[in-house]
Amino acid sequence: MAKTSRKVPALNASSMADISFLLLTFFLLVSNMDVDSGLARRLPPPPQTEEQTSVDVQRRNLLVVLVNAGNETMVQNQHGSEWYATAEELRGSGSKVALKDKVKEFVLNTSNSADLPELTEEDFGAPIGIVPVTAQHVISIQNDATTSYKTYIAVQNEVVRAYNELREEGARKYFNTSYEELTKEQQDQINELYPQRISEAEPKNYGGQ
Amino acid sequence: MSSIRNVFLRQNPKTTEDNNMGKFNKGAKKEMPALNSSSMPDIVFAILFFFMVTTTMRSETLMVRMKLPTASEVQKLEKKSLVTYINIGPPMEVRLGTGTQMQLNDRFAQVSEIQDYIAQEKASMNEADQPLMTVSIKADEDTRMQYITDVKQALRQAYALKISYSARQGQN
Numbered sequence: 001m002a003k004t005s006r007k008v009p010a011l012n013a014s015s016m017a018d019i020s021f022l023l024l025t026f027f028l029l030v031s032n033m034d035v036d037s038g039l040a041r042r043l044p045p046p047p048q049t050e051e052q053t054s055v056d057v058q059r060r061n062l063l064v065v066l067v068n069a070g071n072e073t074m075v076q077n078q079h080g081s082e083w084y085a086t087a088e089e090l091r092g093s094g095s096k097v098a099l100k101d102k103v104k105e106f107v108l109n110t111s112n113s114a115d116l117p118e119l120t121e122e123d124f125g126a127p128i129g130i131v132p133v134t135a136q137h138v139i140s141i142q143n144d145a146t147t148s149y150k151t152y153i154a155v156q157n158e159v160v161r162a163y164n165e166l167r168e169e170g171a172r173k174y175f176n177t178s179y180e181e182l183t184k185e186q187q188d189q190i191n192e193l194y195p196q197r198i199s200e201a202e203p204k205n206y207g208g209q
Numbered sequence: 210m211s212s213i214r215n216v217f218l219r220q221n222p223k224t225t226e227d228n229n230m231g232k233f234n235k236g237a238k239k240e241m242p243a244l245n246s247s248s249m250p251d252i253v254f255a256i257l258f259f260f261m262v263t264t265t266m267r268s269e270t271l272m273v274r275m276k277l278p279t280a281s282e283v284q285k286l287e288k289k290s291l292v293t294y295i296n297i298g299p300p301m302e303v304r305l306g307t308g309t310q311m312q313l314n315d316r317f318a319q320v321s322e323i324q325d326y327i328a329q330e331k332a333s334m335n336e337a338d339q340p341l342m343t344v345s346i347k348a349d350e351d352t353r354m355q356y357i358t359d360v361k362q363a364l365r366q367a368y369a370l371k372i373s374y375s376a377r378q379g380q381n
Contacts, residue, residue, distance in 0.1 A: 013250070020253040027257060031264035036292065036345055037283040038373035046365045067354075143354045150278045150350035152357070153376055157280040164282055200361070 039156055041200065061117040061136045063106045065099075065159070069144040071151040075102050079115040087154045099155070103162035107194065109134050124193050128174050133193060142201045159198060166194045272312045273298035275349035279379035286373055291341050293330045293369070295323070297356060298349035309349075309356050320359045327367035347375040 059078055066074045073084040082102060084090045092098025109116035117134035124131065139159060143152055164179075170190045171179040179190065275298035286292050296312040310317050313326045331339050344364055348357060364372060 016250040017246070017253060020250050020257055024253055024257045024260065027260035027264055031260050035285050036289075036294075036347075036373075036375055037285045037378055038345060038375040039280060039282065040284055040343075040371070040373045043361060043365050043370040043372060045368070045370060143358070145353065145355035145358070147354040148350070149348050149352040149354060149357055152354055153278040153280055153350070153374055156374065157282050157376075160280075160282040 039153065039160055041156075041198070043200070057138050058118070058136070060115060061134070061138055063103065063137070063139045065139060065141045065155060067141070067143045067147045067151055067155055069146040071148055073099070073151070073155055075099060077106060077115070079106075079113065087151065090154060090158050099158040100162035100165065103139065103159055104166055106139070107134055107137055107162070107166060124189055128170075128189060128193060131193070138197050138199050140199045140201055156198075160196070163194055163196050167191065170194060270315070271296060272301050272315075272317065273310055273349070274301050275347060276351075277347060277375055277377045278350040280374075280376035281378070281380060283376050283378050284373075286343060286345060288341075291334075291338055291343055292373075293327070293342060293344050294347055295344060295360060296347050297352055297360065309352055311356075311360070320356075320363050323360065323363035324367040327364065327369045331369075341371070342369060343371045343373055344369045345373045345375045 063075065063077045066076070068074070073090060075082050075084070082097060082099075084096060084099065088094075089096045090099045092101065106116055109119055112119055112132075117137035119132035120135050121130050121132050122135060123129070141152075141155060141159065167190050168179045170193055171177060171182055171186075174190075175182055175186055179187065182190065273296050275296065297309060299307045300310050300317070311320065312318070313322065318326065327344070331342060334342060346357065346360065361372070364370070
């Protein structure tokens with residue numbers, strides 16, 4: 001066994017590019033870049049006991065959004081009610097007050113009206129400080145069994161839009177920038193100021209078979 | 210001055226051509242230098258790794274037809290590994306009728322099977338990720354709410370409380 005110092009021949013790496021291109025095309029074709037997007041919701045935990053566990057909410061703290069079998073929407077609280085026949089009217093076409101404005105009026109209760117949710121003073125930390133908020137308000141979205149999913153999402157979207165606009169306004173007011181440019185902590189602060197309190201009730205048969 | 214230039218020239222004989230700046234000598238035969246392509250595999254590998262990391266190998270084929278509703282306030286679902294999908298809509302195959310069907314994984318399923326499906330999906334997840342699990346309901350826009358409500362109730366029973374109504378971004 002003579003020890004010969006052999007030179008390692010240079011590997012021909014010219015096909016390396018071809019191989020990696022092949023792999024690249026495979027992954028290009030296989031990958032789907034579309035990110036799923038949607039309206040995030042949190043469901044209440046299942047009732048622990050057989051009897052219905054319902055939370056009593058003061059009448060003034062409740063905004064009921066009803067979507068019936070004919071895909072018409074009614075929004076109602078102690079202050080009054082509004083009827084929307086189409087999705088366009090939901091957004092405030094015609095003489096109707098848009099649903100999002102109804103929701104905003106309800107959540108803010110700037111006039112401290114007795115028909116709108118009660119205001120309680122809460123501390124949200126600097127720079128917001130102690131401000132009165134409607135901490136107990138609930139928006140209850142109720143639907144019929146034959147309501148179409150499209151209308152339901154449209155209504156949900158309008159309610160979420162109201163909250164998003166409130167948060168945007170809050171960010172402008174307290175931080176002087178848009179909500180998107182805030183840090184995570186600041187966004188949490190704003191979210192705490194305007195929490196999404198949307199309840200999705202069990203379906204009932206409101207009109208229609 | 211010229212002597213300095215000569216020294217320079219002697220040291221770098223290649224730059225003689227560059228010296229007659231401003232003159233376009235078309236007659237001079239220039240050879241196209243071979244492009245150094247040795248870094249090509251590196252670049253391709255870099256792109257390759259990017260796609261390998263971002264890709265999700267969902268072999269699931271859609272068996273239901275669905276036109277997602279549009280909404281303007283949609284949020285992106287951040288981590289794909291935490292998302293479980295429930296597809297709802299009329300079946301792709303015409304001979305199966307137009308009734309609303311639900312697809313879990315690669316087959317049609319009944320609403321009653323959701324609990325098992327969620328439990329199974331949860332079990333396959335990292336324990337720390339389990340409470341972050343999100344169920345994306347991808348339903349056709351013409352679905353009756355009765356069906357969605359049943360699915361929601363089943364999800365509640367299965368303790369999959371974080372849900373997302375999948376929707377396309379757009380003016381609604």
